[in-house]
Amino acid sequence: GLPATSLAWGLWADSSAMTGELDDADVSRMSRGGVVALSATEGLELFDAAGRLGEAVLVPMSLDMAALRAQAGSGALAPLFRGLVRVPARRAAEGVAASGVLARRLAGLDEAQQLDVLLDLVRTNVATVLGYAGPETVEPDRSFRELGFDSLTAVELRNALGAVSELRLPATLVFDYPTPAVLAEFL
Incomplete structure (x- = not known):
């Protein structure tokens, strides 16, 4: 009968059974996509914060907002991140x-x-x-x-x-x- 919180973790810097198969190209692709690896310290801080928030689902991850803004500006931003990044509206002439x-x-x-x-x-x-x-x-x-x-x-x-x-x-x-x-x- 207790409430639960589900954490959809982003990439961690430390290698584990889940990330041990990732090579440099995989990590590079994620970085270009705006996802930055979490240190163990950051991960533990986010874990503690998640417990205090009491939300059902959280996505603790570190994002490179400059990379996400660049993707948004070029029209290549993943739909998952569209609500997180604001870009100025293009004027019709620029388009x-x-x-x-x-x-x-x-x-x-x-x-x-x-x-x-x-x-x-x-x-x-x-x-x-x-x-x-x-x-x-x-x-x-x-x-x-x-x-x-x-x-x-x-x-x-x-x-x-x-x-x-x-x-x-x-x-x-x-x-x-x-x-x-x-x-x-x-x-």
Whole structure:
């Protein structure tokens, strides 16, 4: 008959059975997403605070608000965080000026040049999402699975490419178009 509190913990800095499998790329992806690891001291303080609040569900985690604001400004903020970050409303003229940048860049190019630009775009975003040194380290004909993609990184890539291309891309993008070269051709 006692009330319960459920804690949906964020990332802890100390390695544990749950976080022991995370590699540097996983932690880097979370950091880019605005989630910062909690120290044991911070975690214990949040645990004590949760007990005092008496709420049914809490999410004790540390967030990089600058990273979240940057994501919100680019339109790439995860829906989970949208209520936490305020960004100034874009003026209509800014929205018009920002739209179509990739399309304008491709407009004056022949088909081969367009494909080169799109392949570079895909490779650059793959490198960013996976934490690679640069786009040159992403082999165009290597499958996304071999490159290290999982369902989370697949969605992150889809969101990044969708924001740049202004296309509504499917969640199954890297599975439907399994290499950077094939994806560039699709785009």
